[in-house]
Amino acid sequence: MKALNLLREAWAEITLQPFRSFLTALGIVFGVGAVIAILAISEGAKREAVSQLEVLGAGTIRVRESEAQSNSTSNGIGTSGIYVQQSRGWWGFSGLSGSMGSGGPARPLDMKDLEAVKDLQGIDAAASERTKEVSLPGSFGDISVTVVGTTPDYLKIQGLKLQEGRFFDSLDLESRNKVAVIGPKTRGLVFGTGDAIGNIVRIDNVPYTIIGVVSPKDWSGVTLVQIRDTGKDVYIPVTTMAIGTSEYPVGLNEIILRLKSGENPVQWGAIVEKIVSIAHPAGAFEVIVPEELLAQQQQLQKIFSVVMGLIAGISLIVGGIGIMNISLATVIQRTREIGIRRALGARKKDIQVQFLSESFLISVLGGAAGIFLGYALSKAVSSYAGWSTAISGVGVIVAFSVAATVGVIFGWWPAKRASEMPPVDALRHE
Amino acid sequence: MTNVVTLDQVYKTYDLGEIKVPVLKGVDLKIKKGEWVSLMGPSGSGKTTLMNIVGLLDTPTDGNYLLNEEMVSAKNDDDLSNLRNNHIGFVFQTFNILPQLNAWQNVALPLNYSVRNQKPKKIAMELLDKVGLKERATHKPNELSGGERQRVAVARALSNSPSLILADEPTGNLDSKTGKDVLELFKQLHSEGITILMVTHDTQVAKRSQRTINILDGKIA
Ligand SMILES: Nc1ncnc2c1ncn2[C@@H]1O[C@H](COP(=O)(O)OP(=O)(O)OP(=O)(O)O)[C@@H](O)[C@H]1O
Numbered sequence: 001m002k003a004l005n006l007l008r009e010a011w012a013e014i015t016l017q018p019f020r021s022f023l024t025a026l027g028i029v030f031g032v033g034a035v036i037a038i039l040a041i042s043e044g045a046k047r048e049a050v051s052q053l054e055v056l057g058a059g060t061i062r063v064r065e066s067e068a069q070s071n072s073t074s075n076g077i078g079t080s081g082i083y084v085q086q087s088r089g090w091w092g093f094s095g096l097s098g099s100m101g102s103g104g105p106a107r108p109l110d111m112k113d114l115e116a117v118k119d120l121q122g123i124d125a126a127a128s129e130r131t132k133e134v135s136l137p138g139s140f141g142d143i144s145v146t147v148v149g150t151t152p153d154y155l156k157i158q159g160l161k162l163q164e165g166r167f168f169d170s171l172d173l174e175s176r177n178k179v180a181v182i183g184p185k186t187r188g189l190v191f192g193t194g195d196a197i198g199n200i201v202r203i204d205n206v207p208y209t210i211i212g213v214v215s216p217k218d219w220s221g222v223t224l225v226q227i228r229d230t231g232k233d234v235y236i237p238v239t240t241m242a243i244g245t246s247e248y249p250v251g252l253n254e255i256i257l258r259l260k261s262g263e264n265p266v267q268w269g270a271i272v273e274k275i276v277s278i279a280h281p282a283g284a285f286e287v288i289v290p291e292e293l294l295a296q297q298q299q300l301q302k303i304f305s306v307v308m309g310l311i312a313g314i315s316l317i318v319g320g321i322g323i324m325n326i327s328l329a330t331v332i333q334r335t336r337e338i339g340i341r342r343a344l345g346a347r348k349k350d351i352q353v354q355f356l357s358e359s360f361l362i363s364v365l366g367g368a369a370g371i372f373l374g375y376a377l378s379k380a381v382s383s384y385a386g387w388s389t390a391i392s393g394v395g396v397i398v399a400f401s402v403a404a405t406v407g408v409i410f411g412w413w414p415a416k417r418a419s420e421m422p423p424v425d426a427l428r429h430e
Numbered sequence: 431m432t433n434v435v436t437l438d439q440v441y442k443t444y445d446l447g448e449i450k451v452p453v454l455k456g457v458d459l460k461i462k463k464g465e466w467v468s469l470m471g472p473s474g475s476g477k478t479t480l481m482n483i484v485g486l487l488d489t490p491t492d493g494n495y496l497l498n499e500e501m502v503s504a505k506n507d508d509d510l511s512n513l514r515n516n517h518i519g520f521v522f523q524t525f526n527i528l529p530q531l532n533a534w535q536n537v538a539l540p541l542n543y544s545v546r547n548q549k550p551k552k553i554a555m556e557l558l559d560k561v562g563l564k565e566r567a568t569h570k571p572n573e574l575s576g577g578e579r580q581r582v583a584v585a586r587a588l589s590n591s592p593s594l595i596l597a598d599e600p601t602g603n604l605d606s607k608t609g610k611d612v613l614e615l616f617k618q619l620h621s622e623g624i625t626i627l628m629v630t631h632d633t634q635v636a637k638r639s640q641r642t643i644n645i646l647d648g649k650i651a
């Protein structure tokens with residue numbers, strides 16, 4: 001009741017000069033805004049890390065042709081999504097030059113590399129990925145799909161599930177069987193609602209029997225590593241895919257490894273890199289460990305947070321000094337009032353609490369405005385830098401307490417001064 | 431009859447570092463309960479200084495002061511504040527009501543600092559009625575005339591039902607007509623048994639009180 005009265009009086013006092021009060025609170029507004037933004041960004045980063053790992057699969061290592069390498073090939077369109085065709089030209093070439101050793105140009109990855117790393121002690125499963133864009137005749141015209149030559153563990157490693165049929169096994173791989181497992185979109189586009197299993201798809205004029213259909217998987221959360229939409233994939237044994245080429249060993253675009261649980265991905269990533277580089281002294285491949293990428297991204301966000309934290313701290317201190325400055329001026333301006341209140345029976349404590357509640361209220365209102373500013377700021381950051389942000393209840397409470405604390409700390413001394421004024425002198429003040 | 435105010439050889443010297451300004455040089459004064467006393471004296475003679483000491487806003491350099499037969503010399507700041515709140519009502523020459531509060535809020539202000547549980551608005555409205563300003567309750571001071579402001583100040587001085595009203599030239603800033611109205615108010619308070627100590631320069635005003643004391647050369651003449 002008493003506190004409510006104090007706040008009501010403080011509110012009346014603050015709204016007497018709204019613009020001045022607004023200027024007083026401005027530092028707090030920016031400070032709290034920065035605090036909110038930091039918390040929103042780091043909270044967002046935390047959530048993103050969790051969801052990215054979920055989608056990418058924690059504990060996987062990807063070895064893929066490096067982007068720099070594919071850029072150096074024929075027509076220079078080298079983003080990871082469409083590096084397939086260019087690379088094919090490479091394989092033929094490297095098949096010849098591979099034996100030239102370290103003196104020669106870089107070779108692409110091949111099945112031998114997969115063999116070299118798949119039985120490492122920390123590796124649970126391994127799969128290859130050799131991709132090629134082809135078009136299939138669909139019910140509404142030709143559709144372009146990605147044919148993925150791979151190995152039986154692919155499904156498990158990518159975290160994919162089957163909605164129909166089966167995936168190919170090691171027998172299919174060894175026998176170079178012409179079997180295919182298709183993505184849900186391809187299934188829809190080619191077969192509509194009819195049966196898919198047992199039907200034939202023609203890839204480069206070779207007929208493949210469909211033995212399974214994969215369930216849809218949402219990759220949209222993944223921003224760290226480029227991953228194509230798997231909905232239109234067609235999976236075939238990598239050995240079958242190499243039929244008709246003179247390649248030996250069979251060339252690959254990517255090797256995907258899954259670690260045994262509890263193994264350190266970063267450590268194993270380094271080991272895999274070392275092993276692969278024995279056969280590829282000229283480099284031309286990169287090892288991607290999602291955890292490592294996340295750590296790098298988080299490092300960046302940490303730096304950002306530190307910078308923002310400094311800004312927040314400075315703003316809050318400057319804001320606090322602003323409050324102290326205005327409060328001191330107010331106390332002088334209202335000396336007479338202090339004298340009157342003292343004459344009417346106000347104790348020193350009453351005067352102090354009165355002025356303190358004014359600076360407290362100004363700060364808290366500034367803090368509230370700062371929360372909105374911080375919200376806008378974090379939205380701006382997330383759309384500009386592409387980081388996801390999340391305003392948490394805890395963040396709002398923290399920011400609010402920070403604002404209130406600043407108000408009380410910096411309002412303390414002026415309020416104390418007001419209360420220490422001798423009543424007679426205060427009353428005499430013109 | 432008990433004495434509301436008892437001053438015994440009260441001295442007040444302002445210490446300005448190099449020079450000391452003796453203002454009160456042994457004041458003896460007794461004011462009985464229900465008395466209306468006028469305090470006169472030339473400008474600078476120490477009237478306000480004496481009022482401040484009686485009003486517990488200032489402390490004497492030497493001498494004893496008993497308020498309602500109770501020594502106040504040894505009291506701490508909080509006790510003095512509470513005594514002011516409970517026992518003393520001030521009326522100033524320059525009204526000294528707070529511009530940001532309306533009439534009834536000004537009247538209720540002392541109740542904010544009282545430990546007694548009261549209904550501030552109700553009390554304030556009754557007092558405003560008493561001073562004839564019931565219709566002005568929600569007016570801000572800048573919407574009131576000088577006489578009305580002073581009547582608000584009188585109502586405020588009464589809000590904690592004090593045992594002593596201290597009025598330092600309450601009509602000094604008012605024209606004779608409105609001054610008379612305010613004096614009528616004091617007369618009424620006196621008739622209700624309230625003790626009043628009032629500073630004035632006007633012998634006509636002083637005549638209305640029961641007793642007039644003069645301060646001269648730091649002493650009560
Ligand atoms: N804080 C102070 N410091 C120094 N001298 C003071 C102080 N307050 C008052 N005085 C001096 O004390 C003397 C008495 O002042 P006071 O205000 O009591 O006079 P007064 O009788 O009320 O005069 P007036 O009729 O003009 O109001 C004056 O000479 C004044 O200059």
Ligand SMILES: [Mg+2]
Pocket residue numbers: 477478479598
């Ligand atoms: Mg005076």
